[in-house]
Amino acid sequence: PPEQLPLDPTKKTLVVLGSGWGSVSLLKKLDTEDYNVVVISPRNFFLFTPLLPSCTTGTIEHRSIMEPLRHIIRHKKRAVKYYEAEATKIDVDRRVVKINDFSDVKGNVSETEVPFDYLVVGVGAENATFGIPGVRENACFLKEIGDAQQIRKKVMDCIETATFKDQTEEEKNRLLHMVVVGGGPTGIEFAAELQDFFEEDLRKWVPDIADRFKVTLVEALPNVLPMFSKALIDYTEKTFKDENITVRTKTMVKKVTDKNIEVEATQADGSKVKESIDYGLLVWATGNAVRGVVRDLMNQVPAQKNSRRGLAVNDYLVVDGTDGIWALGDCSATKYAPTAQVASQQGNFLARLFNSMAKTQAVEEELRALDAQLQAATDEAEKALLTAEINVKGRSLSKVKQLSPFQYSHQGSLAYIGADRAVADLNWFGGAISSATGGELTYLFWRSAYVSMVFSLRNRILVLTDWLKTKTFGRDVSRE
Ligand code: FAD
Ligand code: NAD
Structure with missing residues (x-):
């Protein structure tokens, strides 16, 4: 029951x-x-x-x-x-x-x-896979806290396995190839964080992998971050190039196995070519279902x-x-x-x-009670008083009932693109002024914006402490 x-x-x-x-x-x-x-x-x-x-x-x-x-x-x-x-x-x-x-x-x-x-x-x-075979079985997603923990563990597992004694060259290359599918903000931000990890910590702590660790982002459309302005898309693609993240646009993933993905790439002349790409870690970020x-x-x-x-x-x-x-x-x-x-x-x-x-319900109930009193009243003065009260309540009722429909106010889009840079398409004063910025100042803005948004004081302090810890000691490379 x-x-x-x-x-x-x-x-x-x-x-x-x-x-x-x-x-x-x-x-x-x-x-x-x-x-x-x-x-x-x-x-x-x-x-x-x-x-x-x-x-x-x-x-x-x-x-x-x-x-x-x-x-x-x-x-x-x-x-x-x-x-x-x-x-x-x-x-x-x-x-x-x-x-x-x-x-x-x-x-x-x-x-x-x-x-x-x-x-x-x-x-x-939930995560969209478009029914592409092998995605659910082999890829990591990035939506829930458990997904992030799984990725963190798998990155380190790939690295430690790649450096295992007598590992073949080919297998080392595969294990150290980190492939991200989807050039929306999730895929972009993840690829950026991963490359930062490599440049700032892994390169130093695991020098054996320095020449092989590679991040590739695969996107089906002609460009990444479709919701951003053209200038910021170009800025992101250029920054990724400088950071040595390979961006493969016009490349659609068709099938996934435990060690590689099959893609269909559209060439400049419009022809399509099939290709197989080996990976160690695959992160799937192709939006919602x-x-x-x-x-x-x-x-x-x-x-x-x-x-x-x-x-x-x-x-x-x-x-x-x-x-x-x-x-x-x-x-x-x-x-x-x-x-x-x-x-x-x-x-x-x-x-x-x-x-x-x-x-509204409370006022309506009061109005019903007043109306009943009015019907029962015999004295003229009492009737006049009750009528006046009903009029006042009626006016306040129409005020609370006047809720206008939902209206969205876009504050702008913000994404981290690695190497202490972020892109932001911002709307000021309800969209009257908009600005598109990219770079290190934007990154500082990105950080302060997020810290002030993280809800409780406790969480703000935790996030700030983590950032400080990472800057001072580097990231923890142990595999949980
Ligand atoms: P969610 O926040 O996903 O919450 C859904 C809730 O429903 C969860 O608590 C879940 O546990 C619960 N639930 C699931 N199934 C059931 C069920 N059957 N019964 C009951 N409860 C259930 N947006 C931005 O604007 N800016 C950003 O910078 C940004 N960054 C993002 C980064 C990442 C990695 C991701 C994945 C998304 C990001 N987004 C961002 C998008 C944003 O997180 C989503 O649009 C937002 O979470 C949607 O809110 P929601 O309440 O609809 O769903
Ligand atoms: P998305 O839908 O924005 O992007 C998914 C991308 O995957 C698309 O560009 C699509 O072309 C590509 N794709 C789909 N199938 C593919 C395939 N088979 N092969 C290759 N590429 C393929 O998804 P998202 O990045 O997860 O974002 C989801 C939502 O969350 C969006 O509304 C986004 O704005 C929001 N979000 C915002 C932020 C931010 O503001 N910083 C960060 C993360 C997510």
């Missing part, structure tokens, strides 16, 4: 799925006094994804960019329930979410249902039939074809790019929406 929550029966139950950029931004601004709030996520922490590429080489330690959800919800006025579980099905008709505890430690119950009045879906996206639980929800709602990239929502982020279900962030399909910036602004918007909905 579904678990009985310690609910306040006078309040609506708001279930929030996920603990990423969208859901956490909502939780931070939500007035939890107005609802029974239940959060469901398999991850009991918020992950600051912009600094995840820095964790793959140990420039930043992984725990520095994790913020425990328990810290976040502890500060709320009214208690929030948290279940560490995955939502496996959203039943639109029965208005329940089926949840499953897939963690290693199992209790008597690991599968149950949570009923909701209102539901916010913020489950993010829709999660199973979201796909299943879309299949239940006819209005979602034509949506491909995720849940189609209206201007108030209500999932098209549903009542009382909202979606935000990477699991929704809007005209905006799937970024943390968009997800967090949507989270803030939904917090305002829920706060104002609660206020």
Whole structure:
């Protein structure tokens, strides 16, 4: 049977799925006094994804960019329930979410249902592989903290194995070839961090690999970073060349095995050539795909039939074809790019929406009570007083009801490209002035921007300490 929550029966139950950029931004601004709030996520922490590429080489330690959800919800006025579980099905008709505890430690119950009045879906996206054979089995991804840890371990494993006694030349070259697929910001930032690791530390600590360690970035389109301006794309490609990172554009990966990738490269004359590239480490960063639980929800709602990239929502982020279900962030399909910036602004918007909905309901109840008093009143003076009060309340009701639709304000795009350089397309004063910069000053800006964004003071101190540690002692090259 579904678990009985310690609910306040006078309040609506708001279930929030996920603990990423969208859901956490909502939780931070939500007035939890107005609802029974239940959060469901398999991850009991918020992950600051912009600094995840820095964790793959140990420039930043992984725990520095994790913020425990328990810290976040502890500060709320009214208690929030948290279940560490995955939502496996959203039943639109029965208005329940089926949840499953897939963690290693199992209790008597690991599968149950949570009923909701209102539901916010913020489950993010999963890694796109486009069904290319061998990717899931052989490549590393870069989305979660475990991915970064796996990459860090594998880089060192490749290096130590390459220097194993009597290793053949060919095998050394393969093991020390680090291939990154996808020239979006994830692939670019990871390749940059890896090359930094090599130049600043590995070259010194493992001199045997100095002439062989190689990073290659493979991108299907004619250029990398399509969301940046032409000048910054050129600047990035030139910087990568200077850093000795090979960029292979117009090269599409078609198949992956445990030791090599098969690619189809488009030549200058338009002809296509097939090629096999050996690798030691393969990192796959080709963007987002829709999660199973979201796909299943879309299949239940006819209005979602034509949506491909995720849940189609209206201007108030209500999932098209549903009542009382909202979606935000990477699991929704809007005209905006799937970024943390968009997800967090949507989270803030939904917090305002829920706060104002609660206020509206409270005023509506007061109005109903006043109206009942007015009907019962016989004295003319009392009637006049009540009418005046109803008018004032009515005006304040129309004010709180006037919430304008979600509007995204783009602050700019920022990416680290290695060797203490970053690229930034920035919008100032709501887009009135925009600037495109690249270089070391931009890098300083990149660092300060991220430090001021990392949510808690604790995380800020941890990140700053990690940067200082890396500058002073170099990165740790031990394999965990
Ligand atoms: P997420 O932050 O991915 O959160 C999804 C949450 O849902 C997670 O807590 C997850 O555990 C949970 N979840 C998953 N499945 C279920 C389920 N079945 N039931 C319940 N919960 C579930 N964007 C920028 O704007 N700037 C950047 O610099 C930037 N850098 C990035 C670097 C990297 C390496 C990556 C991978 C992404 C980066 N992004 C950046 C993109 C940004 O991280 C995403 O757009 C953002 O995380 C989307 O937020 P979200 O809340 O929709 O999803
Ligand atoms: P992306 O979708 O931005 O880029 C993926 C790239 O992979 C594309 O350029 C695509 O052409 C390429 N690709 C796809 N299939 C391929 C194949 N078979 N062979 C070769 N190349 C192939 O993905 P991402 O970089 O993971 O970014 C995802 C989202 O997160 C984006 O919205 C991005 O803006 C955001 N993000 C932002 C930052 C930042 O602002 N610094 C950092 C990371 C991610």
